[in-house]
Amino acid sequence: MAADKGRNNVTNPNAGTALLRGAALTGLAITEALQLLWISLCVCLTVVGIGVPLLPRAINGARSLTALQRRLARQWTGVTAEEEYLPLPDRPGFVGDLHRAWTMLGDRSTWRDLRWLLVNPFVGPVLGFLPVVAIVEGLWGLTLPFIWEIAEKDWGWDDIWFAFIPVNSQTTAWLAAGLGLVEIFVGVILARVLQRVHGRWAGAMLDGRSRAELARRVQHLAVTRSDAVSHQAAEIKRIERDLHDGAQARLVSMGMTLAAVETLLQKDPEQALAMVTDAKNSSATALRELRDLVRGIHPPVLADRGLVDAVRALAMSLPLRVEVTADVPGRVTPPVESAVYFVVSELLNNVIKHAHATHASVDMRYVDGKLRVTVHDNGVGGTDPERGTGLKGIERRLLPFDGVVTVFSPAGGTTDVAVEVPTEIVTAD
Incomplete structure (x- = not known):
């Protein structure tokens, strides 16, 4: 070409x-x-x-x-x-x-x-x-x-x-x-x-580009595979830790409480009733933690309504005015949807934590076979990809999809983070 x-x-x-x-x-x-x-x-x-x-x-x-x-x-x-x-x-x-x-x-x-x-x-x-x-x-x-x-x-x-x-x-x-x-x-x-x-x-x-590009491609795939495996292992460990420290502990406690209720039901009905109430509260808390855990893995709104609506729902839940604009003619592949959603979520969380901004915007467009997302804020700027692990983590998350992250953030000015991921429309609106 x-x-x-x-x-x-x-x-x-x-x-x-x-x-x-x-x-x-x-x-x-x-x-x-x-x-x-x-x-x-x-x-x-x-x-x-x-x-x-x-x-x-x-x-x-x-x-x-x-x-x-x-x-x-x-x-x-x-x-x-x-x-x-x-x-x-x-x-x-x-x-x-x-x-x-x-x-x-x-x-x-x-x-x-x-x-x-x-x-x-x-x-x-x-x-x-x-x-x-x-x-x-x-x-x-x-x-x-x-x-x-x-x-x-x-x-x-x-x-x-x-x-x-x-x-x-x-x-x-x-x-x-x-x-x-x-x-x-x-x-x-x-x-x-x-x-x-x-x-x-x-x-x-x-022209030696065929072999050179093939060598670069193999090297890129080796790096992205290693990053993907490491990211998956980290996610599994996080899920195991959340389940062990949260819902699992509450369910074990609830089981012990119900076992105690069996022995107290005839002797002290009032105390047994109080323990049943505690068990009910524990079950509700465990259910909420399980929902939060599932939402952290793959939000239901993302699965049901797609990336654009999921980002809009995310923007409404943040303590910051976030304007979302989109020109995406349908739903892209699910792995890309999930990766881009969590990238946008992390970028907006970084805006809340570090940018001291009063307004942010998310623009999503599908152009020439690529999903392009730009997150803008009117904060203090000075974001440096070389410092900290946030933007590096975003780059690693997008590497398996050949995604590219571009940051423009002069000190004292606004910040623009552009994400571009090759993908295809699998379901048209």
Whole structure:
């Protein structure tokens, strides 16, 4: 997609510019062939040690040439080809050169560049210089009606051929001129077409984003999986602690109370009735704690009415005026709903605790396949994601969904926290 956008922004060059670019690409291909020969010589010289300090510099030269090819492909044809190299050690001296050479030769990107230096000197001149050859030959054909007799009589040319046409009369000379005109026209068209072909060829050969992006994706998934497992373990421990210290303790106490009531029911009915009343109060308290625990796991209003109404209900329960606006055409996936709800809840709690604000707002929108939520407050500002664990916890909560958190909070000003999570609408309004 990025390459397509780039192509839309590249202007179509005129014939002269396209021919000059083709000649430049041909010269660059010849330079690459010479650079490959130099690298091969440096590899051979490493056997006697002389090539060890030369090889990293030679490979850097190859990287500079392929970087120039990528830049020209992007500027001239809009094709984006990117590459990432392994970091090189900074150790000085012979040992450092040896380590750098070893690191470079162990880098996949180096071998991609060397493959380009091996193949492009054969392909590049064909794509870059073929239009020039066609135009030059076409110009030669245009001159034949005027010089063929001179060439035959005065210059001693016995057999004059233009492509498949034997030029031995004025008629065949004019046929050659017509064919030459066609070659010039074809060469002008080819100059533009083959330039685009060369850009796509460079993009296909030199673009290392697929492997680099795959490696980053694997690393990202490993981090998010670890965070998700840690977050889930922490939630399970919290639920266990709340159940053990709250509802479970009350239910055990209620069971002991009812057991005591059985023994007192005949002897002291009044005390037994008082204990039944205590047990009833304990059951109500335990039920309320269980409801609070369930609400902390997944609020019923979120399950019943969706994210927008759940956030509105949350805003009404806060001791702060919170305005909620939304433009979401339906319900997003349940895991994203739950994560974003608790993110908004934590952000609003942070506003109440730390911002000294008198007003806050929550704006929710679904744009281009992403749910975007912005929480704004008119507090004192100065929120720093690097200090404290609140915003870091929010980022970790959203990492499994590839969510992004952006904070704008200048000291003494208002605070805006924007959350963006890729998701899809599963139930339309």
